[in-house]
Amino acid sequence: MSAEHKIMQFPVKSPYHPETAENVLRGFAAFQAEQADSAELTDLRIEGLNYVTQHGLPTPKLEGWKYTNIIPAVRGFDRLGTVRVSSNTVPGVIAQPLVKSIVEQDWVKKLICDSQTSTDLNINPILWHLANMYFRDGVSIDVPANTEVKEPLEIVMECDDGAFYVVHTAIRVGANASLTIIEDHRGKGKFWKNRLSHITVAPGGHLTHIRIQDDSKDAVYTQNTKVTVAKDGHYNAVALYTGAAISRNQIHVLLTEPGALCHLNGASLMRGKQHSDTTILVEHLAPHCESNQNMRTILDDQSHGVFQGKVHVHQIAQKTDGYQLSKAILLSEGAEMDTKPELEIYADDVKCSHGATTGRLEDEPMFYMRSRGIPEAEARALLIESFVAEIFDEVKGEEIREQLLERVRGWLEK
Amino acid sequence: MLQIKNLHAAIDGKEILKGINLSIPTGEVHAIMGPNGSGKSTLSYVLAGRDGYEITQGEILLNGENIMEMAPEERAAAGVFLAFQYPVEIPGVQMTTFLKTALNAVRKQRGQKELDALDFLKLMKKKQKELSISDEMLKRAVNVGFSGGEKKRNEVLQMAMLEPTLAVLDETDSGLDIDALKIVADGVNALRDPKRSFLVITHYQRLLDYIVPDKVHVLANGKIIKTGDAELAKELEKTGYAGLTGEAA
Ligand SMILES: Nc1ncnc2c1ncn2[C@@H]1O[C@H](COP(=O)(O)OP(=O)(O)OP(=O)(O)O)[C@@H](O)[C@H]1O
Ligand SMILES: [Mg+2]
Numbered sequence: 001m002s003a004e005h006k007i008m009q010f011p012v013k014s015p016y017h018p019e020t021a022e023n024v025l026r027g028f029a030a031f032q033a034e035q036a037d038s039a040e041l042t043d044l045r046i047e048g049l050n051y052v053t054q055h056g057l058p059t060p061k062l063e064g065w066k067y068t069n070i071i072p073a074v075r076g077f078d079r080l081g082t083v084r085v086s087s088n089t090v091p092g093v094i095a096q097p098l099v100k101s102i103v104e105q106d107w108v109k110k111l112i113c114d115s116q117t118s119t120d121l122n123i124n125p126i127l128w129h130l131a132n133m134y135f136r137d138g139v140s141i142d143v144p145a146n147t148e149v150k151e152p153l154e155i156v157m158e159c160d161d162g163a164f165y166v167v168h169t170a171i172r173v174g175a176n177a178s179l180t181i182i183e184d185h186r187g188k189g190k191f192w193k194n195r196l197s198h199i200t201v202a203p204g205g206h207l208t209h210i211r212i213q214d215d216s217k218d219a220v221y222t223q224n225t226k227v228t229v230a231k232d233g234h235y236n237a238v239a240l241y242t243g244a245a246i247s248r249n250q251i252h253v254l255l256t257e258p259g260a261l262c263h264l265n266g267a268s269l270m271r272g273k274q275h276s277d278t279t280i281l282v283e284h285l286a287p288h289c290e291s292n293q294n295m296r297t298i299l300d301d302q303s304h305g306v307f308q309g310k311v312h313v314h315q316i317a318q319k320t321d322g323y324q325l326s327k328a329i330l331l332s333e334g335a336e337m338d339t340k341p342e343l344e345i346y347a348d349d350v351k352c353s354h355g356a357t358t359g360r361l362e363d364e365p366m367f368y369m370r371s372r373g374i375p376e377a378e379a380r381a382l383l384i385e386s387f388v389a390e391i392f393d394e395v396k397g398e399e400i401r402e403q404l405l406e407r408v409r410g411w412l413e414k
Numbered sequence: 415m416l417q418i419k420n421l422h423a424a425i426d427g428k429e430i431l432k433g434i435n436l437s438i439p440t441g442e443v444h445a446i447m448g449p450n451g452s453g454k455s456t457l458s459y460v461l462a463g464r465d466g467y468e469i470t471q472g473e474i475l476l477n478g479e480n481i482m483e484m485a486p487e488e489r490a491a492a493g494v495f496l497a498f499q500y501p502v503e504i505p506g507v508q509m510t511t512f513l514k515t516a517l518n519a520v521r522k523q524r525g526q527k528e529l530d531a532l533d534f535l536k537l538m539k540k541k542q543k544e545l546s547i548s549d550e551m552l553k554r555a556v557n558v559g560f561s562g563g564e565k566k567r568n569e570v571l572q573m574a575m576l577e578p579t580l581a582v583l584d585e586t587d588s589g590l591d592i593d594a595l596k597i598v599a600d601g602v603n604a605l606r607d608p609k610r611s612f613l614v615i616t617h618y619q620r621l622l623d624y625i626v627p628d629k630v631h632v633l634a635n636g637k638i639i640k641t642g643d644a645e646l647a648k649e650l651e652k653t654g655y656a657g658l659t660g661e662a663a
Contacts, residue, residue: 365503373487376487
């Protein structure tokens with residue numbers, strides 16, 4: 001033993017960088033001064049403010065943010081813009097601006113003010129708090145029990161150049177009600193849109209949620225979605241990402257009662273230096289639930305794709321059916337895909353599987369098609385389209401599916 | 415019409431075709447037989463323009479034009495068709511879409527008018543009937559879930575649709591039951607035409623009873639070692655290749 005014993009003190013290394021939030025904090029006092037709603041909402045905002053002040057924005061030092069660095073892209077934004085949220089009028093759907101519904105309707109207030117953030121490392125709550133801190137713009141959507149809504153509800157969220165935006169959505173699908181929502185994001189210019197969506201599907205309710213993310217190639221898009229599905233409820237999501245310079249899609253689904261089901265389908269088509277991150281956590285909190293995550297990624301040029309998907313099966317959740325598959329195709333040498341599929345299982349009688357593949361477009365089908373006279377570019381487009389189209393199979397309406405395929409073809413033609 | 419002169423081709427630095435000379439005049443049917451691994455499929459791929467083969471010597475002329483620099487789709491438009499020994503499955507691409515895209519791509523390159531949905535469907539129905547291919551099969555993805563025999567019939571359907579001037583059939587008879595063999599052979603014979611040539615690769619004389627060739631070539635170890643008429647195939651059926659290649663069968 002050595003004679004001298006020195007106790008070393010290591011500095012605590014924090015993954016948080018409070019200074020990264022400086023710009024987005026700057027406008028808060030002026031913003032809050034303009035809001036004259038309720039003490040509860042002030043509390044919500046202050047809680048968000050405190051969290052963001054202490055933790056800064058998410059950096060790649062954080063577990064769960066290893067592959068995605070939004071800091072350089074959001075650095076310039078210090079002005080909060082106003083989002084123009086609009087939707088079509090659909091019989092059976094009550095859609096209202098949040099500022100109104102949050103004071104008039106208890107369920108909206110509960111959903112926004114009482115929702116808990118996740119403690120899972122992938123589903124970091126910073127951007128959630130950033131959204132709460134600037135709570136104002138957004139929409140609430142309500143479908144009363146037993147209402148079968150045939151016509152899809154289309155929502156547009158418009159942003160302008162040069163600012164950052166915060167948008168909230170609160171969606172409730174009543175017992176045995178059904179609804180299809182189509183979100184179409186086509187913002188122009190350079191902006192940052194940070195979203196927080198709360199969705200609740202009551203027993204026997206069905207929600208099909210289609211998100212088309214085609215914001216400008218200079219935009220930053222971050223979204224947090226929290227979904228709760230009750231007994232025999234279905235949440236079907238289909239997302240098509242072709243837009244934004246950088247996007248982070250953080251989706252947290254809780255299957256809380258037997259028979260709840262969620263299918264999360266996503267396709268990401270990236271080129272140039274685009275970056276697209278889909279991070280999912282599905283929690284099975286009751287027996288006999290089913291979850292299915294299906295991701296298709298096409299990466300050209302120097303684009304970068306990220307898929308982090310986790311299925312967390314709690315001890316009580318026997319007879320769980322949990323499935324997860326990510327398939328990516330790299331079209332160029334410079335493209336990169338990072339995948340982190342995870343299963344965390346505490347029940348013993350479950351059926352779970354996961355898989356992830358990353359590869360190139362196969363030579364054999366290419367040659368087969370070309371030998372039939374189909375030019376290389378067209379053969380490639382057909383193969384890519386069919387690769388992506390698999391995840392649209394869930395979409396019931398022929399018209400909507402065709403609309404999604406049109407967008408894929410549009411991307412391929414560029 | 416097809417002239418192959420002293421063709422040498424290698425893959426990954428390994429020479430597979432070692433000086434092939436072969437001429438198929440317009441309107442003739444030639445058969446190629448030969449042991450496994452002798453280079454028959456390689457020859458068919460090189461004709462169709464598959465990547466990865468290094469042509470070290472020789473040339474391929476189609477109607478007097480050198481096609482070696484042409485992309486596979488350009489060769490298809492120029493009239494080359496290859497029925498694959500192992501037809502490729504393409505999940506997600508529906509047969510009908512595939513056929514229509516191919517036909518119109520070829521027509522466009524040939525300077526012909528593209529077919530609209532109705533005319534295309536009429537043509538497809540006609541050809542499909544001749545080859546006993548069900549509607550259900552054409553609703554599926556290309557070759558996905560097709561039986562071995564269905565895949566081969568599907569190759570012939572594509573050939574019938576694309577109307578090539580040089581059709582290379584690589585073991586299209588393998589895996590066919592007796593009835594299917596008859597259907598496929600009838601399909602091929604229906605396409606025999608003074609303006610169309612065939613190169614039929616097969617292991618079995620049986621096929622040549624139906625599709626009677628003008629000439630039979632034996633390919634062994636990357637070279638054509640013997641050429642004869644339809645009788646040669648019958649002899650080979652009895653004697654095997656041992657006598658020709660000098661190796662034990
Ligand atoms: N990609 C490759 N790399 C290396 N060798 C190859 C490759 N493709 C083919 N070969 C070799 O080339 C030779 C000829 O193969 P080919 O498929 O042309 O034979 P074949 O005459 O068609 O045989 P079969 O009667 O079994 O169909 C074989 O020895 C095969 O192993
Ligand atoms: Mg072969």
